[in-house]
Amino acid sequence: MIPVRGYEGRQVAVLGLGRSGLSAARALREGGAIPVVWDDNAAARDKAEGEGFEVRDLSRDGAFEDVASLIVSPGIPHLYPNPNAVIALAWDAGVPVDNDIGLFFASLGQNEWNSYDTVPRVVAITGSNGKSTTSALLHHVLSESGRSSQLAGNIGRGVLDIDPPEDGGVVVLELSSYQTDLARSLTPDVAILTNMSPDHLDRHGGFGGYFAAKRRLFAEGGPDRAVIGVDEKEGRYLANQLSVSAEDDRVIRISSGQKLTGPGWQVFVRKGFLAEWRKGRQVGSIDLRDIAGLPGAHNHQNACAAYAAARALGLGPRQIEAAFKTFAGLPHRSQVIAEADGVRYVNDSKATNVDSACKALQAFNNIRWICGGLMKEGGLDDLKAGLPHVTKAYVIGREAAQFALMIDGVEAEICTDMKTAVAKAKADAQSGDVVLLAPAAASFDQYDNFEKRGEDFAACVLAELGQG
Structure with a gap:
């Protein structure tokens, strides 16, 4: 568990008691906060009460007196199509609203990191499609290469349920637009945008709002490396905004189906072959055609994203290729x-x-x-x-x-x-x-x-x- 810091002895409200909500309540309590929780579902409230949490109807008058923050589960709308009534009450009371992702980034660094030879890293992956496969593939590559890795977020464990990362460990997070839109702290070391296509438009007030939610991971997160799918105009726009020059290799552009050129850092697939180019020359390649766990162009795009992130973390092309060949894929995805x-x-x-x-x-x-x-x-x-x-x-x-x-x-x-x-x-x-x-x-x-x-x-x- 990652204990939540900064709320010692203070009340923090938690709205929604599914996986992320209960996890947040436990981590808040572990860090010394006093969680007060609510869910419209009586069974969820009973479960939380059974764990010793104070259940409080957050929709009643005065519910936010002496509350330091409201933590909201991702399925609860906070702006569009209409804000949840409890969230609106928190706004009126001047209570900051956050989610478990924001708590995670604000609480991750521990004192013991000062003695580590290699500070742990966080890779955060978002996009319309391919997030889960990219996350699982990168986690597999890291594990197969002997790196300590944990998979969390929308896949694997809740972000606050993971173990504190070890010396040199990597946390791989899959993040939805619901999560990136609300988190008050977003500070990944490597951030990935797989692609963009219309989805969840009612929740974000249209495609522009949806893209803005994804963009927060990069614009506010300030990652050391940004891996950006540039097969859509939104990705090209974002890559351009994050770069200070054509040679800026803090941005790694990826594509499935088009050759990328220029003096920067690119990873792309054409006709089943993945190629990595840097400073105008090819420095790595993988034949993806016979890798059973990565069929089709969409999985080749996922492979580009995972490959680029693994390279940004210091792995070699042959290590990555060997791990790709043992990746079994995910249920319900090809x-x-x-x-x-x-x-x-x-x-x-x-x-x-x-x-x-x-x-x-x-x-x-x-x-x-x-x-x-x-x-x-x-x-x-x-x-x-x-x-x-x-x-x-x-x-x-x-x-x-x-x-x-x-x-x-x-x-x-x-x-x-x-x-x-x-x-x-x-x-x-x-x-x-x-x-x-x-x-x-x-x-x-x-x-x-x-x-x-x-x-x-x-x-x-x-x-x-x-x-x-």
């Missing part, structure tokens, strides 16, 4: 569930938006595509680049009929539920086909989360193949 009669069954349930689904489609050919769910803003127009890879679509979800009408130029069958979609795709599939779940939509119309949707797909596949 995860091969089974192969039978020449047909592969691939679970990419994490493809919850159009951009990530399009990249999944572009990674395979002859696709029997299972898609649909709770559609996000913006429609399906940006899927066009991936649709030539699709043989037929099998549409699930409560909006299946509407979703099917929006898929131009592809035969679509309305299946509604996963079991029916898998059965029909299996019946139609021929050797060389890929049955791919890449929904291009949220899961909440039928499932609690994308993980449950992916698990259902896997269970249906194995049952159809007689392996369940």
Whole structure:
């Protein structure tokens, strides 16, 4: 645990008692603060009370008297589409609002660091897609190379639940826009922006607000090294703002699909080959084509980001390449569930938006595509680049009929539920086909989360193949 510093003997309110909220309350108490907690869910309140925390209805009058700060869980809106009522009360009372990420960065450095030979480092990873894979891949590379590494944030453990880092240790954090938007302290040593595409627009008041939330990690964080995906204009803008000259190698530009030139530091992939260029010459390369855990251009972009961060931390190209070859990938992200009669069954349930689904489609050919769910803003127009890879679509979800009408130029069958979609795709599939779940939509119309949707797909596949 990382004890929270700076609130000794003072009351700190915690709103939301999921994983991050309870973790924050424990870390505050460990650091000498007096947490007072609240959640609308009675079971969550009972659990916190069972751990000895004072439960206080933060929506009542006077709830913020003598409270030093309010710590908010990431799922609670603080500005758009409307601020949570408790947060608005904190504003009115002049109480600063923060989250567990802000507490983590403000409390990380410990006195024992003065005796370390190598000060611990923090790598923070954000972006629209690929955050989890990039984070897990970098953690894997570091661990395989003998570096002490911990994985936390949106993946792995809560940020305040990790152990204090060892001498030379690295903390790899996956951070969402919800987290970067609110954290009052953001001071990573290396920060990564994988890419940008529209997502969570209601929560940020539009795409500009969404980008601004991501940009805070760099503009306010002041990392020693910034790894920036420049395949979109937002990334190019950010890389330009952070650089003081073309030679400035504090910014590492990355790309999947285009050659990057210039005297600075670049890492890019073309035709399956990763290349690192620095000061106008190539200094490293990796053939990614046969690395099973990193299929497709979207995973090659993730590989660029992890490679660049690992190089910024002092690892050599051959160390990184060896670790890439043993990376198994993550569940629900281009995860091969089974192969039978020449047909592969691939679970990419994490493809919850159009951009990530399009990249999944572009990674395979002859696709029997299972898609649909709770559609996000913006429609399906940006899927066009991936649709030539699709043989037929099998549409699930409560909006299946509407979703099917929006898929131009592809035969679509309305299946509604996963079991029916898998059965029909299996019946139609021929050797060389890929049955791919890449929904291009949220899961909440039928499932609690994308993980449950992916698990259902896997269970249906194995049952159809007689392996369940």
